[in-house]
Amino acid sequence: MKTYTLKIVTPKESRTEENVVKTIVKTTSGDIGIMADHVPYVSMLKQGEFRVIYSDNTEKRMICDGGFIKVGKEQTVILSQSVS
């Protein structure tokens, strides 16, 4: 499975998640799953949970406080006021 790097940026810290296969986020127009080589895409996020699935089939659940997701050619970024 092709993997990519997800960057999570908040005012307090920024961190990167390696070996991500899929990220499932709640956008204002519905849930969406992002895999590697997605088309460039920017969307607002709803407050709530998002899930990151890694290549070893583990899953991490996180909560974000709004913000947006930006899928670019080089990297994918989730930007929010706070992520926990």
Next chain:
Amino acid sequence: MATANMKAVRRRIKSVESTKQITKAMELVASSKLRKAKEKADAAQPFFNTLYETMCDISNDRSIRSLFVAPQFRKTNLLIVIAGDRGLAGGFNHNVLKAAQARCDEIAASGNKIKIVAIGKKSIDYFEKRGYDVKLKYSGIFDNTEQSVLDEISGYIMSNMKLQEIGSVELVYTTFVSTLSQEPMVIKVLPIDTLSNDKKAKSLTIYEPSEEELFESLIPQYLNGIVYSAIADSYASELAARRTAMENATDNADAMINDLSLLYNRARQAQITQELTEIMSGTLRNN
């Protein structure tokens, strides 16, 4: 006379020594806090950069019309002024308030009205004393900047921009250049006229729900981000300024103690010499 002088000098040495202890302690506190504040200021940077980049991207890709981008003709400027809560930081507060005052005079000269958002006790005191229209004021938020404070500021700006109550927003704060130098800055926050507008480089990015809605939703975040990083930057500068000021004060105290000790030893020596002379002359006469 020599005894009285010696006593006075000794008392002065003592008082300078206790002042030195205080300045030394403040220097140490400031430098340990500075490290933390610096980390915080650095951590805020990527957030703001990403946000700004995305906003540039959107305005690059589509021609968007937004009230936050177009120049405004309303005759009221909002100034956000960030100074410190406390003094004893050398010229820190004075410099940033001088820059703010200069900007205020400029705005007033062009016939526009001024509203102030004051952050930091010194800033509040300064503008309230001079009878400016202080709309929002915050103090004691540097150690731990609450999300709610930022939301309140950006909420205020958003609603007043939409109601056409204010035409532009500027930010006056001190930026951290190095531990030895901090510079007061005036930057324009809104309307954003610095977004790059490179019509050639269009990407095929999909925006949801729509470019304009997305852009507008980024504005409060942009405001939050810019105010947050300015607060963090200003706090780091304040601590650096205080550290330098206290370091100088400690050095001065050291120099003073040196001078005073010299004076004290001289006086002591003079007294001993005098006593010796008295004894000698007494014995000489007896013989």
